[in-house]
Amino acid sequence: MSEDFKQAALDYHEFPKPGKISVELTTPAQTSRDLSLAYSPGVAEPVKEIAADPENAYRYTAKGNLVAVITDGSAILGLGNLGPLASKPVMEGKSLLFKRFAGVDSIDIEVESESPQAFIDTVRRIANTFGGINLEDIKAPECFEIERTLIEQCEIPVFHDDQHGTAIVTVAGVLNALEIVGKNIADVKMTVLGAGAAAISCSKLLILAGMKPENIFMCDRKGVIHSGRDDLNQYKAGFAIDTDKRTVDDALNGADIFLGLSGPNMVTGEQIKTMAANPIIFACANPVPEIMPEEVAAARDDAIMATGRSDFPNQVNNVLGFPFIFRGALDVRARRINEEMKLAAAKALAGLAKEPVTQEVLDAYGLDSLEFGPEYIIPKAVDSRLLGVVSTAVAQAAIDTGAADGPLPANYPLKSISDI
Numbered sequence: 001m002s003e004d005f006k007q008a009a010l011d012y013h014e015f016p017k018p019g020k021i022s023v024e025l026t027t028p029a030q031t032s033r034d035l036s037l038a039y040s041p042g043v044a045e046p047v048k049e050i051a052a053d054p055e056n057a058y059r060y061t062a063k064g065n066l067v068a069v070i071t072d073g074s075a076i077l078g079l080g081n082l083g084p085l086a087s088k089p090v091m092e093g094k095s096l097l098f099k100r101f102a103g104v105d106s107i108d109i110e111v112e113s114e115s116p117q118a119f120i121d122t123v124r125r126i127a128n129t130f131g132g133i134n135l136e137d138i139k140a141p142e143c144f145e146i147e148r149t150l151i152e153q154c155e156i157p158v159f160h161d162d163q164h165g166t167a168i169v170t171v172a173g174v175l176n177a178l179e180i181v182g183k184n185i186a187d188v189k190m191t192v193l194g195a196g197a198a199a200i201s202c203s204k205l206l207i208l209a210g211m212k213p214e215n216i217f218m219c220d221r222k223g224v225i226h227s228g229r230d231d232l233n234q235y236k237a238g239f240a241i242d243t244d245k246r247t248v249d250d251a252l253n254g255a256d257i258f259l260g261l262s263g264p265n266m267v268t269g270e271q272i273k274t275m276a277a278n279p280i281i282f283a284c285a286n287p288v289p290e291i292m293p294e295e296v297a298a299a300r301d302d303a304i305m306a307t308g309r310s311d312f313p314n315q316v317n318n319v320l321g322f323p324f325i326f327r328g329a330l331d332v333r334a335r336r337i338n339e340e341m342k343l344a345a346a347k348a349l350a351g352l353a354k355e356p357v358t359q360e361v362l363d364a365y366g367l368d369s370l371e372f373g374p375e376y377i378i379p380k381a382v383d384s385r386l387l388g389v390v391s392t393a394v395a396q397a398a399i400d401t402g403a404a405d406g407p408l409p410a411n412y413p414l415k416s417i418s419d420i
């Protein structure tokens with residue numbers, strides 16, 4: 001990273017005010033009457049209504065459009081376990097994205113916790129404040145039990161973004177990339193580098209989309225996860241296959257897809273050269289991918305390349321998922337975000353990439369033209385159609401699967417966040 005860019009990033013976070021988010025008022029608070037309605041004595045009326053029926057919290061408070069972004073700071077991007085406070089810029093960033101792309105009010109919460117149970121207890125105790133909980137950057141394997149328990153114990157949607165947001169966007173990108181190279185999801189071999197939150201969840205959703213478990217070669221720091229290993233946690237063990245492959249080199253040789261969800265600079269151009277024809281390479285570690293696009297381009301000219309970053313073509317990043325998934329879930333009062341809602345979001349994303357690109361998107365990226373193909377497999381984050389397309393797909397799937405307490409809102413499909 002150049003010194004200029006580093007300073008620009010620090011300045012962005014420091015000015016005009018420290019941080020990236022603030023709170024705004026939605027009601028007048030100027031006059032004595034305003035204050036007597038907003039606070040004492042008027043505030044007692046909604047208090048009594050909510051005490052009589054908790055459902056009224058959705059009517060009289062900000063709960064229904066409020067999502068908490070909650071972390072313990074144990075897996076901050078690909079930077080590792082740097083603790084809760086250091087994660088705050090990322091969590092504020094998620095709140096920024098929620099508001100910017102889906103009009104969802106969001107607040108970051110960084111939890112100091114000595115154990116997964118302490119984290120669970122903290123989140124459970126504050127959950128009712130919110131309409132949804134977006135868990136973020138919590139490392140595996142703890143993240144799986146934390147999410148499972150919180151889903152069980154909370155009545156609002158709880159969603160670990162690094163697992164499911166990433167999986168939804170990855171499935172969309174893989175489906176489109178496979179279509180472009182003319183390969184069938186049921187036939188392809190995939191090497192996954194990383195066996196944590198994102199890698200496990202992406203692999204599961206890809207299996208649900210048609211990939212064969214025996215064609216997935218998942219690797220952790222010790223190499224390929226195979227059935228001869230006795231050092232696997234239960235989540236990794238679910239991906240252990242009978243194979244002679246032992247190293248990442250072995251796994252990449254002949255692979256159709258590389259999915260990197262590990263850390264920076266883990267793979268070389270020499271390794272990429274050994275992959276099958278027309279390989280699909282998703283190097284999704286942030287901020288530095290497993291391999292840079294220029295190294296892939298130098299190694300071969302038939303690859304489809306994606307990263308998690310905004311500064312290269314094909315950004316496979318959960319920003320394309322979580323804002324719209326929560327938008328749809330909140331708007332139909334979904335109690336859970338189920339597999340059908342996730343697949344619906346993935347298919348909606350994949351479908352939008354095949355629509356003509358709008359001028360808004362071309363202008364934002366300084367492009368003259370862009371069309372579905374190797375350099376454009378997935379919509380751009382600034383495409384305002386994502387709001388309508390993805391949130392409607394999610395909301396409809398929630399209704400169809402009985403996960404929603406409410407109907408599709410009259411203002412659906414949403415055209416812009418000013419509709420909210």
Ligand SMILES: NC(=O)C1=CN([C@@H]2O[C@H](COP(=O)(O)OP(=O)(O)OC[C@H]3O[C@@H](n4cnc5c(N)ncnc54)[C@H](OP(=O)(O)O)[C@@H]3O)[C@@H](O)[C@H]2O)C=CC1
Nearest residue numbers: 077078140195196197198220221261262285286308317318
């Ligand atoms: N583009 C996107 O939208 C997203 C990208 N990511 C990226 O994915 C990465 C992982 O995140 P997450 O799953 O949340 O983190 P976790 O901590 O849950 O998992 C990290 C995984 O990476 C593996 N790993 C780390 N270093 C190596 C190495 N040298 N060789 C092989 N495997 C390695 C770990 O192996 P082991 O199990 O042996 O410790 C572990 O399985 C991060 O870089 C993150 O930025 C995550 C979410 C979204």
Ligand SMILES: CC(=O)C(=O)O
Nearest residue numbers: 077078162286317318
């Ligand atoms: C994008 C994201 O959530 C991550 O890299 O952790």
Ligand SMILES: [Mg+2]
Nearest residue numbers: 077136137162
């Ligand atoms: Mg994350």
